[in-house]
Amino acid sequence: xxxxxxxxxxxxxxxxxxxxxxxxNKLMKLYCEEKSLTYSLPTGEIVFGNNYxxxxxxxxxxxxxxxxxxxxxxxxxxxxxxxxxxxxxxxKKKIECHFVFENLVIxxxxxxxxxxxxxxxxxxxx
Amino acid sequence: MKATxxxxxxxxxxxxxxxxxxxxxxxNKILLNxxxxxxxxxxxxxxxxxxxxxxxxxxxxxxxxxxxLRIKIYDELNKSKNFQExxxxxxxxxxxxxxxxxxVRGNLNLSIQYPGDKNSLLSAHTDFFSGESIFQINLxxxxxDVKKTSSMFIINPIKSIKLLKKIKYSSKFTMDKIFKEAKxxxxxxxxxxxxxxxFSPNCLHGNVTNQEKISRWSxxxxxxxxxxPYSKIRENEKKIGTFYNKINPKIVTKFNMFYEFDELIK
Ligand SMILES: [Fe+2]
Numbered sequence: 001x002x003x004x005x006x007x008x009x010x011x012x013x014x015x016x017x018x019x020x021x022x023x024x025n026k027l028m029k030l031y032c033e034e035k036s037l038t039y040s041l042p043t044g045e046i047v048f049g050n051n052y053x054x055x056x057x058x059x060x061x062x063x064x065x066x067x068x069x070x071x072x073x074x075x076x077x078x079x080x081x082x083x084x085x086x087x088x089x090x091x092k093k094k095i096e097c098h099f100v101f102e103n104l105v106i107x108x109x110x111x112x113x114x115x116x117x118x119x120x121x122x123x124x125x126x
Numbered sequence: 127m128k129a130t131x132x133x134x135x136x137x138x139x140x141x142x143x144x145x146x147x148x149x150x151x152x153x154n155k156i157l158l159n160x161x162x163x164x165x166x167x168x169x170x171x172x173x174x175x176x177x178x179x180x181x182x183x184x185x186x187x188x189x190x191x192x193x194x195l196r197i198k199i200y201d202e203l204n205k206s207k208n209f210q211e212x213x214x215x216x217x218x219x220x221x222x223x224x225x226x227x228x229x230v231r232g233n234l235n236l237s238i239q240y241p242g243d244k245n246s247l248l249s250a251h252t253d254f255f256s257g258e259s260i261f262q263i264n265l266x267x268x269x270x271d272v273k274k275t276s277s278m279f280i281i282n283p284i285k286s287i288k289l290l291k292k293i294k295y296s297s298k299f300t301m302d303k304i305f306k307e308a309k310x311x312x313x314x315x316x317x318x319x320x321x322x323x324x325f326s327p328n329c330l331h332g333n334v335t336n337q338e339k340i341s342r343w344s345x346x347x348x349x350x351x352x353x354x355p356y357s358k359i360r361e362n363e364k365k366i367g368t369f370y371n372k373i374n375p376k377i378v379t380k381f382n383m384f385y386e387f388d389e390l391i392k
Contacts, residue, residue: 011257011362018361020368021256047257047359049294057300 015074067096148325230370253327
């Protein structure tokens with residue numbers, strides 16, 4: 001059976017990028033088609049507040065065999081402490097994560113390290 | 127005498143909207159029937175159904191074919207000047223009372239909800255979750271009688287704000303938990319064919335699985351005043367041209383669009 005990916009989208013800037021959600025959806029759909037994955041309805045984060053409540057809810061409700069799809073690693077919280085909370089949640093549930101811009105898939109436990117390494121490099125090169 | 131009566135009506139409307147976050151209106155039945163006729167015409171065009179029955183449409187077309195038909199009708203409605211004008215005549219006076227006659231509006235959204243169908247659900251949300259202006263109103267018009275789960279629900283402004291504060295500031299809750307608590311605050315809006323509502327999408331609203339026996343057909347359209355504030359998120363595209371694609375500028379705005387007086391006051 002094809003893996004189901006649940007897209008998570010932001011209606012505001014992520015890192016240096018901004019892309020209207022309807023185009024994010026199109027790109028994510030295309031990504032799933034190209035990789036023979038099943039695309040499902042996206043969840044949008046709430047633009048006010050910084051608690052990533054929709055992401056938290058999405059991760060909590062993810063069923064076995066379902067993964068997450070992000071436009072970019074920059075969609076994740078830039079604040080280290082908050083990001084670590086989410087990385088731990090993902091690790092604990094062994095959730096496969098796909099990042100379209102970076103063309104990166106995280107599956108194994110040690111691969112989650114790449115997320116923080118990315119944020120460090122971004123910081124160094126700013 | 128007439129002026130006082132109109133003022134009283136306006137004040138009543140204002141009071142209801144401020145309290146509940148929505149107001150019911152009566153639609154012109156002749157215009158409404160012409161909208162239904164046009165929708166039925168598109169059903170006949172795109173399916174093999176000769177006599178569409180909106181209420182019992184779930185017995186006429188299987189659910190797997192519903193969304194692709196909905197998208198085709200949606201495209202037609204958003205291209206049809208006639209449909210858009212008739213819909214506008216229905217809501218014109220109430221829209222003017224709410225946001226003024228110099229307005230912008232978004233696309234017409236069509237929603238069809240079969241009994242028991244879990245695919246077209248919209249959990250409780252406010253439209254500014256995704257960056258839309260808080261000065262927006264939504265016109266929601268059903269093409270069949272609706273009640274309880276075949277309709278939409280709304281949570282009044284005071285209770286919505288309480289819940290939204292929890293969503294914004296809480297770090298321990300998930301959305302599911304907050305909405306479980308909100309269940310008691312939900313108010314279903316029963317409407318007869320021939321009625322429509324205008325509501326503030328700042329109030330939490332949405333729908334659940336239609337547990338009634340009829341299919342629900344409805345259209346919703348977003349309006350705001352051309353000059354009221356747009357999205358708070360600077361880069362967000364919920365603005366003129368990309369989101370509000372129909373613009374109704376009044377004469378003095380057109381005058382300034384035509385001449386370059388604005389260049390002189392830079
Ligand atoms: Fe909405």
